[in-house]
Amino acid sequence: MSNVKVFRLAYADFNVINAERMVEYYTNVMGYRISEEQRGVTYLSNGLDHHNIVITPAETKAVRRYGYQLDGKLSLEEVQKQLHVQGIASTLKSDAKPGISSNLEIKDPAGNILELFTEMEQPAVGFGTSGIVPLKLGHIAFYAKNFKETINFYRDALGFNFTDKIGESFANFLTCNSDHHVLNIVASNETRLHHIAFQLKDASHQYASSDVLTKNNIPVLWGPSRHTAGHNIATYHHDPDKNVVELFIDLDVFIPELGIFEPRPWHEELPLKPQIWESLSAWGTEFEMDLASV
Ligand SMILES: [Fe+2]
Incomplete structure (x- = not known):
């Protein structure tokens, strides 16, 4: 440590x-x-x-x-x-x-x-006035070889906390702040991006974002649906290089001092603690794109 x-x-x-x-x-x-x-x-x-x-x-x-x-x-x-x-x-x-x-x-x-x-220049170029305009870059999910060592590296060397898992080795969620996850590490024999995710403001912003994507001929491939781990309501689409991009709201807030997530009305149990989840969608919705293998 x-x-x-x-x-x-x-x-x-x-x-x-x-x-x-x-x-x-x-x-x-x-x-x-x-x-x-x-x-x-x-x-x-x-x-x-x-x-x-x-x-x-x-x-x-x-x-x-x-x-x-x-x-x-x-x-x-x-x-x-x-x-x-x-x-x-x-x-x-x-x-x-x-x-x-x-x-x-x-x-x-x-x-x-x-x-x-430790420091980056902050020229404050401001937010765009058209397009989706996310609140922030939220998290990265990546396929990782040496995934157990990789998880330990982020936790032990860089100070991340482990939150949830989906399955024993599929998705492993880690955070370095109060967001449910900043990293999602997926076991694989290769290392590459799974998806990049941006936080939106609220449900109306998320609906509007799907309209912006549609106007630009970009189909929504998965969602909107609420995830199990993290409880974020998410949609996924492809950028022009075919990287998967997630837009989300409602991500769980982790309280490391208590080892629980801030309580929410949609949580399956109270208090909600880090655990192993079996499925991806809390709503049980299924979509044509299989998020488990993008
Ligand atoms: Fe994600």
Whole structure:
């Protein structure tokens, strides 16, 4: 265990095949604003931060980097020392990305590259005035090889809490703040994105988001339905690179001091504690797309 504490997922940096269409999707459909373009790379903001989504043109699609913000109680040098004690190699970098003057690059056991930082520029480009305009980037779900080691890595090295599971090894939910999950790690023999999720304001926002998607010829593939683990009401669609994107409301709020979720009228039991769930939908709804294997 260490004192290293991540407290939020700040950005996902995508390698994309259809860069122009992805930027068009994030600006016109998702309502993000561009904060900077540099050498063909586009930095998009969810209002305050320099970037929350990065679009990097590439030949194959992948998540290039995940950006996590540390609580700032330790300097990056101190974080590096603590990780080193646990046998985790890291590289301290200066100006590796616009908006972040220094970061610590590490690799998780699944092979994802993480950029840990304490401060990001906050130019406050504001929220878009058309399109979906999420409240924030909420969570990432990814397929992981070495998934048990990967779960332990996030919990023991970066200070995440384990919340729920679906099945013994399918979905494993971890959080670094009060959101039910910031990460969902899915057992696999390969490492790749399962989905990226954005938080919306309320039910009317979620209905409006489906209308925006439809107007842009993007079908809703799953949902709206309420999940079991997390109890978020979710819809899923594809971005132009065929990454699965979730839009959600009503995500459970975790209280680590009590080991329970804040009570809600739709909870199956009170108090609701982390547990193993069997199915995906609390409403029992089924959709054509099988979320278990996207
Ligand atoms: Fe999700």
